[in-house]
Amino acid sequence: xxxxxxxxxxxxxxxxxxxxxxxxxxxxxxxxxxxxxxxxxxxxxxxxxxxxxxxxxxxxxxxxxxxxxxxxxxxxxxxxxxxxxxxxxxxxxxxxx
Amino acid sequence: xxxxxxxxxxxxxxxxxxxxxxxxxxxxxxxxxxxxxxxxxxxxxxxxxxxxxxxxxxxxxxxxxxxxxxxxxxxxxxxxxxxxxxxxxxxxxxxxxxxxxxxxxxxxxxxxxxxxxxxxxxxxxxxxxxxxxxxxxxxxxxxxxxxxxxxxxxxxxxxxxxxxxxxxxxxxxxxxxxxxxxxxxxxxxxxxxxxxxxxxxxxxxxxxxxxxxxxxxxxxxxxxxxxxxxx
Numbered sequence: 076x077x078x079x080x081x082x083x084x085x086x087x088x089x090x091x092x093x094x095x096x097x098x099x100x101x102x103x104x105x106x107x108x109x110x111x112x113x114x115x116x117x118x119x120x121x122x123x124x125x126x127x128x129x130x131x132x133x134x135x136x137x138x139x140x141x142x143x144x145x146x147x148x149x150x151x152x153x154x155x156x157x158x159x160x161x162x163x164x165x166x167x168x169x170x171x172x
Numbered sequence: 173x174x175x176x177x178x179x180x181x182x183x184x185x186x187x188x189x190x191x192x193x194x195x196x197x198x199x200x201x202x203x204x205x206x207x208x209x210x211x212x213x214x215x216x217x218x219x220x221x222x223x224x225x226x227x228x229x230x231x232x233x234x235x236x237x238x239x240x241x242x243x244x245x246x247x248x249x250x251x252x253x254x255x256x257x258x259x260x261x262x263x264x265x266x267x268x269x270x271x272x273x274x275x276x277x278x279x280x281x282x283x284x285x286x287x288x289x290x291x292x293x294x295x296x297x298x299x300x301x302x303x304x305x306x307x308x309x310x311x312x313x314x315x316x317x318x319x320x321x322x323x324x325x326x327x328x329x330x331x332x333x334x335x336x337x338x339x340x341x342x343x344x345x346x347x348x349x350x351x352x353x354x355x356x357x358x359x360x361x362x363x364x365x366x367x368x369x370x371x372x373x374x375x376x377x378x379x380x381x382x383x384x385x386x387x388x389x390x391x392x393x394x395x396x397x398x399x400x401x402x403x
Contacts, residue, residue: 124298125223128290132306137388140313144395148253 080120087113101143101152108139186366218361218370219295227300228373232344232355235376238302239337239383242287246333246387246394250326253398255348276318283311291381295370299378313392323397329390336383343372343379 090113093106111134117126146152207224217225227235267273287307294300312324344355351358355376362369 094282101309125300128299128303130305132310134243136393137306137309140392141395144392147400148395150400 076120080117083113083116083120087117100146104139104142104146107142108135111135111138203240214364217357217373218364219373221295221297221300223298224295224300224370224373224377228355228376229357232376235380236340236344236355239316239340239380242384242387243333245338246391249391250394254326254394258397258399265320265400267320273318276314279314280311283307283314287311287385291378292367292374294377294381295373296367301377302384304390305381305384308381309388309392311384312389313396316393316396320396322395324389326390328393329386332368333383333386333390336379336386340376340379340383343376347372 087110090106090109094103096108097103097106101140111130115127115130115135118124118130183306209230213225213230214220217229219225219229262344268276287304287310290299290304290307291301292304294304316322316324322361343358347356347358348354350356357373359371361371368374
């Protein structure tokens with residue numbers, strides 16, 4: 076059980092890094108859902124099934140859907156966008172914008 | 173310069189939180205209320221799932237607060253976005269492909285059954301109104317992904333939401349009149365572990381499930397009905 080926990084936490088950390096580093100925003104949202112899904116497995120391991128269900132439903136499902144719909148509303152991702160070049164990701168400095 | 177300011181702010185916030193965390197007496201003294209609930213909760217409320225006993229019987233008013241927060245979030249999204257605010261010339265989204273349409277039709281009844289099961293067995297097994305409500309909302313949102321032109325009826329959603337919230341508060345007021353405490357458990361406790369047990373807790377969880385499901389389905393379909401930027 077110890078190594079399963081270590082593996083799940085490693086998946087969480089790697090997906091959290093992927094959220095920051097992925098150039099594709101849709102993929103970043105998917106990675107943030109993976110963080111929540113792995114967290115819900117951690118909740119099952121610590122024997123909190125109620126919290127695990129909430130985390131899986133709200134963290135992995137609902138917030139992912141809402142983030143994707145927000146991306147669509149903001150014009151950062153659209154249906155049938157897969158062949159178009161992705162918009163430049165916000166660089167964070169703000170000086171060149 | 174701006175990066176440096178951000179770094180300074182993040183570092184200062186981290187330092188502040190670490191100082192706070194160092195002074196917090198985490199784990200000591202042990203939470204004695206938890207032991208009491210574990211020892212007496214099942215007998216006092218009749219709910220086999222102790223989490224439900226805490227959420228609805230011991231901390232029912234907190235649950236009412238959570239419902240109010242969700243209501244405020246859904247109302248805010250409805251106020252800012254939605255079909256009424258849509259540009260008339262905005263393009264509608266295209267229909268989904270075969271896989272999405274077939275999967276939405278297949279999954280709809282299964283998701284409804286799973287959601288209702290989770291809501292109705294909230295006092296027996298892990299889960300309850302919040303989790304089941306989100307599953308129900310997903311069931312009603314999934315067909316919209318495939319067929320964006322069919323919208324959910326927001327008037328019906330509003331009625332379900334309002335009635336479910338009124339039932340929750342109504343049961344609380346009934347308890348206030350009968351027992352002198354808001355949201356105190358009423359009715360017979362029944363046999364521990366039976367479907368019809370735990371008094372009013374299943375009724376409260378059905379109200380929570382319907383309210384959460386209606387709110388989240390309305391919220392997601394409102395977001396989905398807005399036009400995509402640039403289209």
